[in-house]
Amino acid sequence: MxxxxxxxxxxxxxxxxxxxxxxxxxxxxxxxxxxxxxxxxDSREALLVELGTRSLDQWEQRLDDVGVEALAAAPDAVAIRAALETLVLGYVDDSDGFGFALTDHVILASAALERRTQVLADREAVLFAAAQSVGVLRTDLPVRFFGHAIYGLLVAAREAVRVGDVARRDAGRLVLSSLLTGIAQP
Amino acid sequence: MxxxxxxxxxxxxxxxxxxxxxxxxxxxxxxxxxxxxxxxxDSREALLVELGTRSLDQWEQRLDDVGVEALAAAPDAVAIRAALETLVLGYVDDSDGFGFALTDHVILASAALERRTQVLADREAVLFAAAQSVGVLRTDLPVRFFGHAIYGLLVAAREAVRVGDVARRDAGRLVLSSLLTGIAQP
DNA sequence: CTCATGTGAGACACTGATGTCTCATTCGAA
DNA sequence: TTCGAATGAGACATCAGTGTCTCACATGAG
Missing domain, CATH: 1.10.10 (Arc Repressor Mutant, subunit A)
Structure with a gap:
């Protein structure tokens, strides 16, 4: 160790x-x-920044795996919908380990990490925009909001699991389902 | 001052x-x-706990205003749906001032506040359960999850406003809309 | 075996923040 | 005006955490 x-x-x-x-x-x-x-x-901050970097690495990997740019180049509703689901479920998995980074103020205060976060959010937004254009995501919500909504539900799921209101294995389904179709009975 | x-x-x-x-x-x-x-x-902790208490006071006030118990006693779909909307919009307003409390680790660590949070979450859950019974909220999601989902979207909206992706005046609509009907195009 | 490398234990100085205290000053009510 | 209460300024001790350093020890490669 x-x-x-x-x-x-x-x-x-x-x-x-x-x-x-x-x-x-x-x-x-x-x-x-x-x-x-x-x-x-060298320092505690260096340790935290490295952890933050690794969590962003995972995020980036998820975007790579899903092939954001390819999907955006040749938009297909079914493929994009599937990609969104894969992406979100992947995030939920990742947040198991890096969940603390979601709300850690030291990590969030790092300028370098914030910059890279912005870059990744931009990449993600490309997918969201494509999803809007093929009718997978609502067009009456700003593209920029989708990423935040996912982030918020990750925080929510993490907390729900922590206090025991939700089983870990259910977290992915709950996040994805409430994210996409909401909590209201249609 | x-x-x-x-x-x-x-x-x-x-x-x-x-x-x-x-x-x-x-x-x-x-x-x-x-x-x-x-x-x-007396101490920084005392100050934080008082702030946390006040934020819970506001939460409680919102539940009082909406009349959770009365709604649960005589469930009516339209009234409950309206109450949920009022509640969530109220939370978004409150989070303007007390947003930091959503993720402050000192406040979250206070046993007294955590206990009271649990009590209020229980009260809220009564409304959610009634909402499920009259077909306003989905029954395939655990009652306990609704509160967390709202919490998460409050964190999301706060962050979105902070970085400038969302205008403050739009926050309520975005939270409510994505909470209830999700971000997917129906 | 021998030596170089890495490690643990602990001392040390430094920092930032907290909480207490004193004292002079200010401000308001009587 | 006078007196008492509240305030500001600042000194002070304390504490927890950080980062540096030293030294003894173990371990493994040669």
């Missing part, structure tokens, strides 16, 4: 439990000394 | 800008000295 990745995983666990976890807490979670943690990461 | 309420309002402003705002920052925001802030609130 003393390698860089082990520290990151331990930090993830510790921070998911307590978002204010100290370097000492991270070291304990990793089963190593605080000195060794500092040998891997 | 030196009275208790003035300090609370200033703290609200300061914390909405920077959730980690120190007592010094709060004092500056209130235009008074740090000593006077401490004359009103």
């Amino acid at each position: 003393a390698d860089r990745t082990g520290v990151l995983e331990a930090a993830q666990r510790a921070l998911n439990t307590d978002p204010a976890a100290s370097m000492t807490a991270v070291a304990e979670a990793a089963g190593i000394s605080r000195a060794t943690v500092h040998r891997h990461f | 030196a009275d208790r309420t003035g300090v609370l309002e200033a703290a609200q402003r300061a914390l909405n800008t920077d959730p980690a705002a120190s007592m010094t920052a709060v004092a500056e925001a209130a235009g008074i000295s740090r000593a006077t802030v401490h004359r009103h609130f």
Whole structure:
């Protein structure tokens, strides 16, 4: 557990439990000394930024996997709808590990991460716009809002699972279903 | 601005800008000295808990205004649907001021506040259950999830407004509309 | 075996924030 | 005007966390 990745995983666990976890807490979670943690990461902020970067890496990977640009280039309603579902379910999975990053103020305050977040949000928005153009997503909502709505429901699901109102395995279905068709009886 | 309420309002402003705002920052925001802030609130935690309490007061007030229990006692689809809309729009308004409390870890960590949150969530759930029984809310989603979904969309709207993707005046409509009918084109 | 590398333990200085306290000043009511 | 209460300014001790450093020890490669 003393390698860089082990520290990151331990930090993830510790921070998911307590978002204010100290370097000492991270070291304990990793089963190593605080000195060794500092040998891997100069500062707590550096550690958090790296975790934030990894969470953005996962986000980017999801966008790659789904092939956002290809879908936008040759819009097909069925394919886009399927891609949206895959994407959201993927996010729910990812948020299991990186959920704390959704609301961590240190991570959110990093200018570099915020910039990259913007870039990824832009990429995502391309898919949303295509989805609107083929009638998959509503056109009376701003493209920019879709990403935020997904983000919000991820936070919601994470909290619901945390307090025990929702089973982890149900989270994906609930997020996707309420996101796409809402909670009202049609 | 030196009275208790003035300090609370200033703290609200300061914390909405920077959730980690120190007592010094709060004092500056209130235009008074740090000593006077401490004359009103023994500790930073006490100040945060009071702010959290006030946000729960507002929540409770919204539930009172809407008459949750009366609606549940004599379920009427139209009335319940209207109540839900009023409720959610009210929450969006309230989150303007108390938005920071949605994700503040100190407030969320308070046992007393968490307990009261649970009580209010229970009250709210009564309305949701009634809404399900009269066909206003979907029955294939757990009652417990509705509250979380609203919470998540409040966080989403707050963030969307913060980064400038959504105008404040549009937030209510977007939250309500995406909550009830989803973001997919029907 | 020997040595180099990595690690743990702990000391250390530093920082930012908190909470307490004092004292002079201000302000308002009597 | 006078007196008392509230305030501002600032000193102070305390605390938790951070980041640096040293040294002893273990471990593994040669």
